Amino acid sequence: MGRYFSALSNEANLLGLKAAYFLLGVDNDKTISGTKISDKQVNEYKQEIAAHTSPNIGFVKVSPIDTKDGKVLVFEIPAAPQGMPIAWKGHYYARNGESLTALNIEKVERIRNQALASDWSAQIIAGASIHDLNEDAIAKARQMFTVKNPRLKDQIQTWDDTTFLNKAKVLIKGQVTHTAILLLGKAESEHFISPASSKISWILKDRDNLEKDYEHFTCPLLLQVESVKAKIRNLKYRYIKDQTLFPDEVDQYDPFIIREALNNCIAHQDYTFGGKINVVEHEDGRLTFANSGSFIPESIEKVIEADTPETNYRNPFLANAMVSLNILDSTNKCRCIYLLNLRTQ
Structure with a gap:
């Protein structure tokens, strides 16, 4: 039932329908055989579906229909939300005629691109x-x-x-x-x-990954980027090159990379999830930037193989405004940095 839930929800989305329906008590030849599934079992099904779909959604309603040949249960399945195909236990399903099959890449992209076409x-x-x-x-x-x-x-x-x-x-x-x-x-x-959030959280963790300090920042993000950057303890390192007695002084983290990573997190976050941007500073010499949303190119391998910028962006209006205000460079605005670790070299 979970696989069918995923398949019917995705197909309803692609057909522009509000819902799909799954019937128990009807045979493949469309004759009614009835079902003896109890209300308790129906509730268990509801809980199981809601727990293992991603994003987590459940049946709209379950309607019993009594006929002379037995009881039929009609499960109403909501269409997948715009931009979010529905998975069952991590796998996307679809219908091919009367068969259950995997949701192919073309259909996955069609659903995901709906969010891009509707610019939050x-x-x-x-x-x-x-x-x-x-x-x-x-x-x-x-x-x-x-x-x-x-x-x-x-x-x-x-x-x-x-x-x-x-x-x-x-x-x-x-x-x-x-x-x-x-x-x-x-x-x-x-x-x-609301329910979107403009929050950025800076969190300091020790070598045992325990939280030592934190601070939250909210709009206007144009001013807060520098405030977040100022919280990061960017230590100075001194290196003595060969054949000289004079050390070179360098920052632990390049300030430009910190600013670039943070601005990309702002530009490419999926704000419909209601999440916030996290900047985690680790005392063992790492910075982690993380935001909400799927990775638009699907995989790092795909980015490397293509060796070109993405053609679609999540928030084109926001990205263009940030370019216009000289926050992002136009050649870099599509570096979708969803998770970036900076380490001391």
């Missing part, structure tokens, strides 16, 4: 206004935009905030987007993107 970061927030944005963050954004566009320096100074943020591709015709709240919103404005 570009959605307009009803009820939010430019007054919900942080003035210091807007000033910083204007400064960074000017660095990116030096030829427009004189014009930029004459623009009001709404005009500037439209030009910077943060607002859409003066309307506040999810991107605007993430990058420039006041801390108390985070509720506008």
Whole structure:
């Protein structure tokens, strides 16, 4: 039943239906034979399905139908959510005619690409206004935009905030987007993107992986990236090269790589999961950056074999805004860093 649940949920999504149906008590030739499954067993099925599907979903409802030939149970299965194919115990299933089969790569990509076509970061927030944005963050954004566009320096100074943020591709015709709240919103404005979260957590762990310290940061993320970076204890190392008595001094971690990793986590997180970005500093000389969401290219091997940037991004509006504000470099904006370990060399 779990395999059929996965298959029917995925096929309902691909056909644009709200639900699919699984019937017990009907034979393959469509004659009714009835079922003696009890309500207790039905509840056990519900629990088992909800526990082993990924993402975890269950039946919409189970409807008994009494006929002269016996009882029929109709299990209503919800269509897979946009962008998220349904797996049963880690495997995706589909229907091929009347047969149960694996969900092929083409169908998996069709479902996953639905999330890309519906850009969460570009959605307009009803009820939010430019007054919900942080003035210091807007000033910083204007400064960074000017660095990116030096030829427009004189014009930029004459623009009001709404005009500037439209030009910077943060607002859409003066309307506040999810991107605007993430990058420039006041801390108390985070509720506008709920159940998504703008939080970044810095966590310090000792050599036994025990937590020693932590701090949480929220929007405006444009200003908080530097605050997170400042928490990381970037030690200085001195090396003496051959044939010299004068040491070279280097940072434990390259500041550019820290900033690049963190900004990519912001740009490519799947905010529909409601998760937060974690920056874990290990005392044995490692940094781990992690965010929510699947790895768009599917595997590291695929990235290496293709040796080209991804053609699809999760949050194109957000990524473009970050490029416009000189936060991300346009050639690097698609480095989907979902888990990056930095070690001292």
